Amino acid sequence: AIQMTQSPSSLSASVGDRVTITCRASQGIRNELAWYWQKPGKAPKLLIYAASILQSGVPSRFSGSGSGTDFTLTISSLQPEDFATYFCLQDYNYPRTFGQGTKVEI
Amino acid sequence: EVQLVESGGGLVQPGGSLRLSCAASEFTFSTYWMTWVRQAPGKGLEWVANINQDGSNRHYVDSVQGRFTISRDNGRNSLYLQMSSLRAEDTAVYYCARDHTYYNSNVYYDAFDIWGQGTTVTVS
Numbered sequence: 363a364i365q366m367t368q369s370p371s372s373l374s375a376s377v378g379d380r381v382t383i384t385c386r387a388s389q390g391i392r393n394e395l396a397w398y399w400q401k402p403g404k405a406p407k408l409l410i411y412a413a414s415i416l417q418s419g420v421p422s423r424f425s426g427s428g429s430g431t432d433f434t435l436t437i438s439s440l441q442p443e444d445f446a447t448y449f450c451l452q453d454y455n456y457p458r459t460f461g462q463g464t465k466v467e468i
Numbered sequence: 469e470v471q472l473v474e475s476g477g478g479l480v481q482p483g484g485s486l487r488l489s490c491a492a493s494e495f496t497f498s499t500y501w502m503t504w505v506r507q508a509p510g511k512g513l514e515w516v517a518n519i520n521q522d523g524s525n526r527h528y529v530d531s532v533q534g535r536f537t538i539s540r541d542n543g544r545n546s547l548y549l550q551m552s553s554l555r556a557e558d559t560a561v562y563y564c565a566r567d568h569t570y571y572n573s574n575v576y577y578d579a580f581d582i583w584g585q586g587t588t589v590t591v592s
Contacts, residue, residue, distance in 0.1 A: 363530070396579040398513075405563055405586055406505075406513065411579035412572050449513055453578040457529040458503075458515035 364388050364452050368461035375466065381437040383464045385428075385450035393429045394454040399446040400463075406449065410435065442468055470494045470582055472564050477587030484554050484591070490547040490564030490584055498522075498542040501567035503580055504549050506560035506589075514560075517549065518567055531557075554591045561586040 365388040375381050385395065393413035398406040408417045410426040413433055423438045437444055445468045450461040476488040490502070504516040517528045517538040526538050537550040547564050565580035 392575075394575075394577060396577075398580070400513075405583035406580075407583070408579050408581050411570055412575070412577045415570070415572060415577075417579070417581065451513075451515070451580075456527045458518075460513040460515065463512045 363457050364391065364455065364459050366450055366452055366459050366461040368448075368450060368464050370464060371462065372465040372467065375440050375468065377440055377442055377468065379440045381440050381444075381466060383435045383448055383466075385433040385435070385461050387431045387433075387452055387454075390430045391452045391454035394452060395426075395428070395433050396451045396453060397424075397426055397435045398449045398451065399444075400449065401446045409448075437466075440466075440468070444468070470566075472566065472582055472584035474562065474564050474584040474587035477562065477589045479590045479592065480554055482555060482591055485550070485552040486554065486589060488549040488551065488562055488564075488587055488589070490549075492545045492547070492566075495566070495582075497540075497545040501569070501578070502538075502540060502547045503565045503567045504538060504547075505563045505565055505580070505583075506558075507563070507586075508557070508560045511560075516562070519547070551589070554589075556591050559589060559591050561588050 367386045395413045397410040400406040414426045447463045447465045503518040519538045535553045539548045564584045566582040568581040570577045
């Protein structure tokens, strides 16, 4: 199975900060990667698919990039509601595999 | 409102069985792949299984292969996960999710665009 490694596992930032989360795949996955966010006690929600395409309704301060093995999720100006845990997921092959998550604390 | 609602979770002894259900509403259920994802207490997300539109194609994570069976009833707009030989490590919140296929630049991408609220399975 493809291993997805996220970093950092957690971070603390202030409102207005630029935040970057990385996800590395153990083998090339083209751009077949999605990002999700999850707030405590809630189901995850889709942020980005195809590594860089924003899901409908997601604020434009979120962006994704990368291809092959290295991917990045960027929040350009952190907002209080962005407190959440972020996960990457490869949809290149089976089994689908998630990164371990990055907890963003405000 | 497009919605998924899971049910069937509960407390079960090791070695026991449980059947989870996921009821879909306000979308054409029969046209989507569907997925189960779980989350152990305080842990990350783990993809468990998925199934294609007519149930003829299924995939599982290795840790549940042979113990869990994903199925669907398109007439009832429902997805199921039959779990047997349950282990303590199967304890988790189980989410069903709609597996949406996006098409961009001649490539198809899958992403889980609708999630249920989850149902809790405790094996103890």
